[in-house]
Amino acid sequence: MSRRKFATHTGIAVPMLQPNIDTDAIMPSREMKRVTRTGLGDGLFAGWRYLDRGTVTERENPEFILNQTDYQGASIILAGANMGCGSSREFAVWALADYGIRAIIAPSFGAIFRTNCIRNGVLPIGLDEKLVSRLADQVKTDPQRNSISIDLVKKQLAGPDGEQYSFDLDPADQQMLLEGLDLIDVTMQSIADIESYETLHRSRRSWMQLS
Amino acid sequence: MKRTLFDKIWDDHVVTKFDDGTCLLYIDRVFLHERTGSLALVGLQSQGRKVKNPKQVFCTMDHIVDTFAGRGDETTMPGGSEFIRVTRERANAEAVTLFDLHDSRQGISHVVAAEQGIALPGTTLICPDSHTCTLGGIGVLATGVGSSECEHALVTQTLRVAKPGQMRVTFTGTLAPGTTAKDMILHLIARHSAAGGRGLAIEFAGPAIADLEVEARMTLCNMAVEFSAYTGIMAPDEKTVEYVSGRSYAPQANELQLAVEYWSKLKSDAGAGFDDELTIDCSEIGPTVTWGTSPQDAIPIDGIIPDPETAADPDVRRSVRRALRYMDLNPGAGLQGTPIQAAFIGSCTNSRLSDLRTAADILRDRKVKSGVRAICVPGSTQVKLEAEKEGLDRIFRDAGFEWRESGCSMCFYAGGEGFAQGERVITSTNRNFEGRQGPGVRSHLASPATVAASAVMGCIYDFRRLER
Numbered sequence: 001m002s003r004r005k006f007a008t009h010t011g012i013a014v015p016m017l018q019p020n021i022d023t024d025a026i027m028p029s030r031e032m033k034r035v036t037r038t039g040l041g042d043g044l045f046a047g048w049r050y051l052d053r054g055t056v057t058e059r060e061n062p063e064f065i066l067n068q069t070d071y072q073g074a075s076i077i078l079a080g081a082n083m084g085c086g087s088s089r090e091f092a093v094w095a096l097a098d099y100g101i102r103a104i105i106a107p108s109f110g111a112i113f114r115t116n117c118i119r120n121g122v123l124p125i126g127l128d129e130k131l132v133s134r135l136a137d138q139v140k141t142d143p144q145r146n147s148i149s150i151d152l153v154k155k156q157l158a159g160p161d162g163e164q165y166s167f168d169l170d171p172a173d174q175q176m177l178l179e180g181l182d183l184i185d186v187t188m189q190s191i192a193d194i195e196s197y198e199t200l201h202r203s204r205r206s207w208m209q210l211s
Numbered sequence: 212m213k214r215t216l217f218d219k220i221w222d223d224h225v226v227t228k229f230d231d232g233t234c235l236l237y238i239d240r241v242f243l244h245e246r247t248g249s250l251a252l253v254g255l256q257s258q259g260r261k262v263k264n265p266k267q268v269f270c271t272m273d274h275i276v277d278t279f280a281g282r283g284d285e286t287t288m289p290g291g292s293e294f295i296r297v298t299r300e301r302a303n304a305e306a307v308t309l310f311d312l313h314d315s316r317q318g319i320s321h322v323v324a325a326e327q328g329i330a331l332p333g334t335t336l337i338c339p340d341s342h343t344c345t346l347g348g349i350g351v352l353a354t355g356v357g358s359s360e361c362e363h364a365l366v367t368q369t370l371r372v373a374k375p376g377q378m379r380v381t382f383t384g385t386l387a388p389g390t391t392a393k394d395m396i397l398h399l400i401a402r403h404s405a406a407g408g409r410g411l412a413i414e415f416a417g418p419a420i421a422d423l424e425v426e427a428r429m430t431l432c433n434m435a436v437e438f439s440a441y442t443g444i445m446a447p448d449e450k451t452v453e454y455v456s457g458r459s460y461a462p463q464a465n466e467l468q469l470a471v472e473y474w475s476k477l478k479s480d481a482g483a484g485f486d487d488e489l490t491i492d493c494s495e496i497g498p499t500v501t502w503g504t505s506p507q508d509a510i511p512i513d514g515i516i517p518d519p520e521t522a523a524d525p526d527v528r529r530s531v532r533r534a535l536r537y538m539d540l541n542p543g544a545g546l547q548g549t550p551i552q553a554a555f556i557g558s559c560t561n562s563r564l565s566d567l568r569t570a571a572d573i574l575r576d577r578k579v580k581s582g583v584r585a586i587c588v589p590g591s592t593q594v595k596l597e598a599e600k601e602g603l604d605r606i607f608r609d610a611g612f613e614w615r616e617s618g619c620s621m622c623f624y625a626g627g628e629g630f631a632q633g634e635r636v637i638t639s640t641n642r643n644f645e646g647r648q649g650p651g652v653r654s655h656l657a658s659p660a661t662v663a664a665s666a667v668m669g670c671i672y673d674f675r676r677l678e679r
Binding site: 025035093108114116119170172187201 | 288289294356363409473642646647650
């Protein structure tokens with residue numbers, strides 16, 4: 001199965017600079033009501049995004065930034081340090097992707113969340129805290145120019161003022177995203193190596209084996 | 212070549228290396244639960260894939276199941292029964308070992324994996340749950356993953372990963388009586404921030420770690436993820452061998468001897484290199500409680516809530532203000548004496564027999580303050596049965612605690628049972644995030660002893676001040 005590819009993307013960036021945005025906030029557990037990975041965008045940031053959620057008076061919270069006019073259709077999040085910390089729930093990334101988020105720019109990420117992003121075609125860009133702040137300031141200052149352009153091939157992004165920033169990404173992660181690879185398909189090409197390792201492992205460390 | 216504990220386990224599990232810097236790392240055991248394991252199992256089915264080695268895969272029910280007596284597949288969580296039924300159906304179809312709802316081995320994944328001897332020193336284990344790092348406490352290279360990564364491990368028995376950098380955190384000195392592993396890890400996170408682990412594999416070492424009992428070591432490693440670590444790990448020692456020996460899935464007789472010989476080498480060589488080193492002096496640690504909405508927002512129980520206006524960074528200022536507003540607390544005030552409406556003992560952090568004994572020691576011949584709802588949820592059915600054999604359930608019940616069936620329970624809110632909006636809860640769990648235990652619920656993380664003492668006094672309270 002192939003996955004969603006990522007090569008270049010230009011979209012509205014929404015500043016959410018508080019540090020330690022956890023995956024419970026991104027996708028509250030109470031929004032995970034079915035054994036499914038699709039259609040989860042409605043639950044994204046539910047605790048912040050809605051008032052009176054689940055009642056007859058449910059409505060959008062006008063104070064939450066994604067509900068504000070300037071950020072309608074946002075596809076890039078500018079976040080604080082340790083973005084996506086906490087629970088390993090991949091529902092958080094499925095919800096982001098379903099909502100339309102293609103990239104997240106932050107000084108650092110929760111490790112499991114970061115991998116979940118890569119596996120689902122969402123690009124996690126690590127950028128120095130000061131640069132993330134600068135981008136966020138620009139986005140806030142001029143709502144007419146709140147887009148960021150990302151080029152994954154060159155590992156560069158352009159801020160609203162056109163200034164270019166380079167970012168790092170492991171070659172393996174870059175390739176996964178560029179080619180939309182399914183990692184299981186890729187690894188199955190090494191199944192013979194796995195089988196021969198397994199035989200050796202079982203003889204060398206027999207005590208580990210479950211009969 | 213001098214190697215760390217982590218290097219040694221990692222090296223023995225590398226199947227093959229790739230030019231891009233990643234490798235296939237062999238995974239000895241996969242543990243699943245009904246919340247996220249269900250998604251992985253269904254994901255396999257939808258792609259026409261199969262579990263490679265069913266004997267290396269275990270599954271339990273912990274997240275969604277109710278913890279009321281007489282519980283069944285129907286749960287208070289909306290949609291919960293689908294997670295339970297799908298997990299059972301797919302686990303059985305794939306012939307993996309399932310510790311189902313009424314199985315005497317059921318319980319919280321990370322409690323059960325250790326208790327059953329599935330997690331062994333020197334093995335690799337993954338589970339689609341961030342607190343899998345708990346098992347580092349017995350020398351397992353254990354990491355939490357997403358459902359897609361879990362699928363990968365189920366089908367290929369490997370993960371494709373780049374080796375993380377490494378940090379050592381050395382705990383020196385001696386803990387004061389009553390101060391626990393929970394206080395140690397909260398102290399570390401408060402001092403070096405919730406991002407302080409920087410995705411590194413962290414070895415916890417030093418005399419104070421050696422002094423800890425094995426269950427306490429798991430408590431400490433449990434919150435390595437709250438420190439943003441790749442995982443936490445500790446060298447196995449004689450206590451570990453004693454803990455593991457005789458458990459259902461642990462090696463026996465000659466195999467155990469071979470294992471013990473292997474485990475004896477699982478320690479970092481003198482002079483092995485770490486990318487970073489931290490030292491924590493345990494004499495500085497007392498009972499520790501969180502005041503805010505991140506585990507890093509922790510202070511000594513007799514400490515003062517910080518003032519956001521003193522923070523240099525404007526984003527930090529804003530987030531501290533926001534946390535104080537959410538928690539309805541004032542900067543400069545003490546936490547002690549803050550009234551609570553609920554007390555919770557449970558979760559993969561603090562729900563093992565030693566935790567329940569500690570709390571019971573405080574609760575014996577005492578009563579929970581009127582108006583406080585107090586709940587104890589043992590970490591596994593085994594823990595519950597053993598506690599009942601010792602009469603701990605009577606102590607909890609006599610004090611006014613609810614005594615529950617095992618599960619994750621109210622560590623998080625999934626739309627079913629929960630605390631009320633605005634309620635303040637002292638809790639032995641691991642996350643005090645906004646809304647973690649319910650919309651508007653204010654969670655204060657603490658050790659079981661602090662939770663028990665606070666339940667009795669009706670406010671956040673230092674157990675050292677209780678008269679006996």
